[in-house]
Amino acid sequence: MRLCRFVVALPLCASIALPCAAQSAPASKPIRLQRAYERMDEFVAQQMLLSGTPGLALALTSREGLLRVQTYGFADVKSRLPVATETLFEIGSISKSFTAIALLQLREQSKFDPQQPITKYLPWFQVPSKFAPVTGHHLLSHTSGIPRDRDVIPSSLFQVAGLRELWTGYAPGARYAYSNIGFQILGYTLEELTQQDYGDVIRKRIFEPVGMSSSLPFFTHADRPRIATGYETLYDDRPSHRSHPLVEAPWLEYAAGDGSIAATPADLAAYLRMLLNRGITARGRVISEESFNLLTQRAIQTDREGKCWYGYGMGTYEEEGHIFIAHGGGMVGYSSMLLGDITAGLGVVVFVNGPGNPGRLADFALKCLRAALQNKDLPAMPAPDPPTRVKNAADYAGTYAAPDGRKLNLVAGSETLVLEHAGQKIVLERRGPDSFFVNHPDFALFLLRFAREQKKTDAKESKPPEPGKVLEAIHGGDWYAGENYTGEKNFKPPKDWLAYPGHYRTQHMWFNNFRVILRKGQLYFAMPGGGEEELVELSPGLFQIGTEETAERIRFDTLVNARALRASVSGSDYYRVFTP
Numbered sequence: 001m002r003l004c005r006f007v008v009a010l011p012l013c014a015s016i017a018l019p020c021a022a023q024s025a026p027a028s029k030p031i032r033l034q035r036a037y038e039r040m041d042e043f044v045a046q047q048m049l050l051s052g053t054p055g056l057a058l059a060l061t062s063r064e065g066l067l068r069v070q071t072y073g074f075a076d077v078k079s080r081l082p083v084a085t086e087t088l089f090e091i092g093s094i095s096k097s098f099t100a101i102a103l104l105q106l107r108e109q110s111k112f113d114p115q116q117p118i119t120k121y122l123p124w125f126q127v128p129s130k131f132a133p134v135t136g137h138h139l140l141s142h143t144s145g146i147p148r149d150r151d152v153i154p155s156s157l158f159q160v161a162g163l164r165e166l167w168t169g170y171a172p173g174a175r176y177a178y179s180n181i182g183f184q185i186l187g188y189t190l191e192e193l194t195q196q197d198y199g200d201v202i203r204k205r206i207f208e209p210v211g212m213s214s215s216l217p218f219f220t221h222a223d224r225p226r227i228a229t230g231y232e233t234l235y236d237d238r239p240s241h242r243s244h245p246l247v248e249a250p251w252l253e254y255a256a257g258d259g260s261i262a263a264t265p266a267d268l269a270a271y272l273r274m275l276l277n278r279g280i281t282a283r284g285r286v287i288s289e290e291s292f293n294l295l296t297q298r299a300i301q302t303d304r305e306g307k308c309w310y311g312y313g314m315g316t317y318e319e320e321g322h323i324f325i326a327h328g329g330g331m332v333g334y335s336s337m338l339l340g341d342i343t344a345g346l347g348v349v350v351f352v353n354g355p356g357n358p359g360r361l362a363d364f365a366l367k368c369l370r371a372a373l374q375n376k377d378l379p380a381m382p383a384p385d386p387p388t389r390v391k392n393a394a395d396y397a398g399t400y401a402a403p404d405g406r407k408l409n410l411v412a413g414s415e416t417l418v419l420e421h422a423g424q425k426i427v428l429e430r431r432g433p434d435s436f437f438v439n440h441p442d443f444a445l446f447l448l449r450f451a452r453e454q455k456k457t458d459a460k461e462s463k464p465p466e467p468g469k470v471l472e473a474i475h476g477g478d479w480y481a482g483e484n485y486t487g488e489k490n491f492k493p494p495k496d497w498l499a500y501p502g503h504y505r506t507q508h509m510w511f512n513n514f515r516v517i518l519r520k521g522q523l524y525f526a527m528p529g530g531g532e533e534e535l536v537e538l539s540p541g542l543f544q545i546g547t548e549e550t551a552e553r554i555r556f557d558t559l560v561n562a563r564a565l566r567a568s569v570s571g572s573d574y575y576r577v578f579t580p
Contacts, residue, residue: 030372032372032373032375033067033372033373035372035378036368036369036371036372036378037068037070037368039368039378039379039381040058040070040364040365040368041070041072042381043361043364043365043381043382044056044058044070044072044361045072046381046384047356047357047360047361048072048073048356050242050384051242051355051356051357052242052246052354052355053073053352053353053354053355053356054073054074054077054229054231054246054352054353054354055071055072055073055074055075055082055083055087055228055352055353055354056071056072056073056083056350056351056352056353056356056361057069057070057071057072057083057085057087057089057264057265057349057350057351058070058071058072058265058348058349058350058351058361058365059265059266059268059269059348059349060269060346060347060348060365060369061269061270061272061273061276061346061347061348061349062273062276062345062346062347062373063273063276063277063345063346064345065273066266066269066270066273067369069085069265069266069269071083071084071085071087071265075087075228075229075353076228076229077229077231077246078229083228083353085264085265085266086214086226086264087226087227087228087264088214088215088216088219088223088226088227088228088262088263088264089227089228089262089263089264089265089334089336089351089352089353090219090227090230090254090259090261090262090329090331090333090334090336091259091261091262091263091268091329091331091334091336091338091351092259092328092329092330092331092334092335092336093180093183093258093259093327093328093329093330094261094268094327094328094329094336094338095257095258095259095260095261095329096183096257096258096259096313096314096327097295097312097313097314097327098202098206098217098261098271098313099183099186099187099190099202099257099258099313100140100186100295100312100313100314101205101206101286101287101291101295101313102190102201102202102205102206103136103140103186103189103190103312104287104291104294104295104312105205105286105287105291106190106193106194107291107294108287108288108290108291111193112136112189112193113136114135114136114137114140114294114312115135115136115137116135116136117133117134117135118133118134118135118136118139118185118189119133121136121189121192121193122160122185122188122189122192124161125160125163125185126163126164127146127163127164127166127167127168128164128166128167128168129145129167129168130168131145131168131170131171131172132171132172133172134146134168134172135172136186136189137173137299138172138173138182139179139182139183139185139186140182140186140299140311140312140313141176141299141300141310141311141312142176142177142178142179142182142300142310143172143173143174143175143176143177143299143300144168144172144179144182145168145169145170145171145172145174145177145551146163146166146167146168146169146179146181146182146551147166147167147169147179147181147551147552147553147570147571148177148178148179148180148181148551148552148570149179149180149181149510149511149570151180151181151508151509151510151511151572152506152507152508152572152573154252154253154254154256154509155218155252155253155254155255155256155260157188159181159184159256160181160184160185160188162571163181163185163571165571166551166570166571167551167553168551169544169549169550169551169552169553170549170550170551174549175300175549176300176301176302176310177550177551180258180259181258182258183256183257183258183259183313184256184257184258185257186257187256187257187258187260188257190257197255198217198218198255198256198257198260199216199217199218199255199260200217202217202261203217205286206271206286209281209283209284209286210267210270210271210274210281210286211267211270211281211282211283212263212267212268212270212271213267214263214264214266214267215261215262215263215264215267215268216261216262216263217255217260217261218253218254218255218260218261219253219254219255219260219262220253221251221253223262224251226262227262228334228351228353229248229249229333229353230248230249230251230331230332230333230334230353230354231246231247231248231249231333231353231354231355232246232247232249232332232333232354232355233245233246233247233355234246234247235444236512236513236528237445237503237513237528237579238444238445238446238528239431239437239446239447239528239529239530240355240529241429241437241439242355243439246354246355248333249332249333249334250332250333250509251332252332252509254331259329259331265349265351268338268349269347269349271338272338272340272347272349273347274286275292275314275325275340275342275347276340276342276345276346276347278292278342279291279292294311294312295311295312295313295314296311296314296316296325296342297309297311297312297316298311298316299311299312302315307319313327314326314327315327321343322341322342322343322344323341323342323343324339324340324341324342325338325339325340325342326338326339326340326359328358328359332509332510333353333354334351334352334353335351335352335356335358336349336350336351336352336358337349337350337358337359337361337362338362339359339362339363339366341366341370344370344373346366346369346370346373347366348362348365348366348369349362350362350365364379364382367379387429387430387431387437388416388427388428388429388430389415389416389430390412390415390416390417390428390430390436391415393412393413393414393415393416393417394412395450395467395469395470396410396412396417396450396470396473397410397411397412397417398410398470398482398483399482399483400472400473400480400481400482400483401480401481402478402479402480402481403479403489403490406478406480407480408421408473408480409421410473411425416428417436419438419440419448421438421440421442421443422440422442424440426438426439426440427439428448431447431530432447432530434449434450434451434452434470435447435448435449435450435530436448436449438475443475445476445515445580446475446476446526446530447475447530448473448474448475449473449474449475450470450472450473450474450482451470451471451472451473451474452467452468452469452470452471453468453469453471453484454468455467455468469484470482470484471484471485471487472485474519476515476517476519476526477501477517477518477519478519479519479520491520491521491522492521493518493521493522493523494537496540496541497518497523498518498562499556499559499562499563499564500516500518500523500556500564500567501515501516501517501518501523502515502516502563502564502576502577503515503576503577503579503580504516504567504574504575504576504577505574505575505577506572506573506574506575508572511527513528513574513577514526514527514528514569514574516535516554516567517532522534522535523535523543525545525554533545533546533547534546534547535554538553541555541556541557541564542554542555542556543555545569551570552569552570553569553570554567554568554569554570555567555568563576564576
């Protein structure tokens with residue numbers, strides 16, 4: 001099944017002295033269900049230990065009713081407060097489907113038309129553009145063409161009003177680019193149409209008919225004691241590692257339409273149950289069949305393979321003849337997953353309050369649940385796949401030389417890749433295709449990546465070409481030519497580009513720093529987690545972030561001693577700092 005994030009001694013539900021709680025349907029469980037639950041618990045224990053997850057909640061539901069809620073670990077590590085069934089978690093972007101449903105309800109009342117320009121409902125809304133107007137459909141499906149995020153001031157109307165200072169990067173509807181600000185616009189549209197606060201609208205139109213009596217449509221400081229403490233790794237400026245201590249994540253209040261809901265696992269399972277019933281609850285319909293079809297339509301493809309799609313605030317895909325709905329959520333210190341098998345009428349909700357992979361957990365739990373109810377063999381426990389296992393290690397073995405004479409020596413073991421550096425042998429850890437984490441201070445800020453020769457593809461061939469030979473190694477601004485590299489080795493960037501590389505920061509809850517690096521004569525936008533985007537110059541000091549069509553821009557200004565001191569990323573200002 002496909003799905004289109006301190007290390008403490010974690011308490012697990014297989015132990016006796018557990019800070020864990022369970023709530024199940026009153027009827028006795030069939031033996032096969034009990035075995036499925038045990039298999040899920042075993043997998044959760046494995047994944048929490050590997051990821052260093054402080055706390056977790058998992059809820060299972062069928063189309064007919066709640067099957068199980070299980071909690072694990074700590075809602076607060078310092079006080080050793082266990083996660084309980086009534087613990088609230090911030091569900092992040094899963095909230096987007098709530099905003100979409102409320103607007104679809106207004107569509108049923110002829111008060112909202114997704115095909116109309118959003119200015120029909122928000123007359124003051126402006127975004128400079130040479131293209132057709134942005135509609136509700138574009139915002140609901142993440143195809144508006146506006147820059148993705150402007151979260152410098154979380155949950156503020158200025159987030160939307162400030163778009164008048166920005167731009168659109170391409171014609172609305174042309175391509176998918178996930179946009180939080182788009183759903184903030186929709187949340188304020190909902191308020192304008194109903195003349196009510198967003199939270200009141202969501203509580204009345206969705207929470208009450210669904211039965212989400214313990215959840216919050218927005219959260220303030222007064223609600224903080226009820227919400228699990230969020231955790232993130234100590235270092236915010238580099239790829240994370242399980243050896244990094246966890247610290248409490250920054251706290252914020254939130255009430256915007258892109259991610260303001262805090263829910264208990266049972267409450268969100270009730271919401272998922274409504275979706276499994278295509279909009280129906282025991283109290284009646286929440287949305288019509290037509291609205292449910294719009295919610296889960298294939299409005300825009302979200303992957304290159306054509307298997308994953310986005311509708312209105314909800315993702316969807318098909319596998320083995322089953323239709324699935326899915327949406328993840330992330331807030332500062334929290335991540336979550338809502339996953340439903342519409343065909344089988346089964347669903348899973350997973351919350352974590354720190355590092356972890358709720359999507360992987362939901363996927364496995366749903367497989368176990370389906371197998372148990374269909375009287376089939378349970379899926380085997382996935383064998384631990386340590387990040388140090390590199391099956392194709394021989395691809396990278398060899399010596400790589402930088403223009404200044406520095407060298408990297410990589411040695412392949414049977415299934416390991418070792419970097420010989422400063423008299424040490426460092427075992428590398430996989431972080432993606434051709435990228436590795438090097439657990440050494442000299443390599444802490446960036447991943448070590450390798451580039452391969454690009455083989456030409458034959459349009460008639462259905463299979464992708466075999467990977468080419470590894471040619472070079474890169475680490476931040478450092479470049480090393482491998483033994484197979486025969487290209488250019490001397491690069492001269494434009495002189496004014498030398499002012500831009502550096503480390504930039506701001507007071508931003510989600511994305512507070514990045515680096516600009518210069519490598520092989522090209523500028524790159526380097527994100528803390530390890531991702532990089534090439535910068536494409538549009539005019540002096542102004543660059544597009546990424547080579548594909550996008551609205552994301554970065555502008556450098558305020559030069560002192562031939563160094564830019566400010567970088568504005570799609571309207572959000574960041575400032576050069578002293579750290580490398």
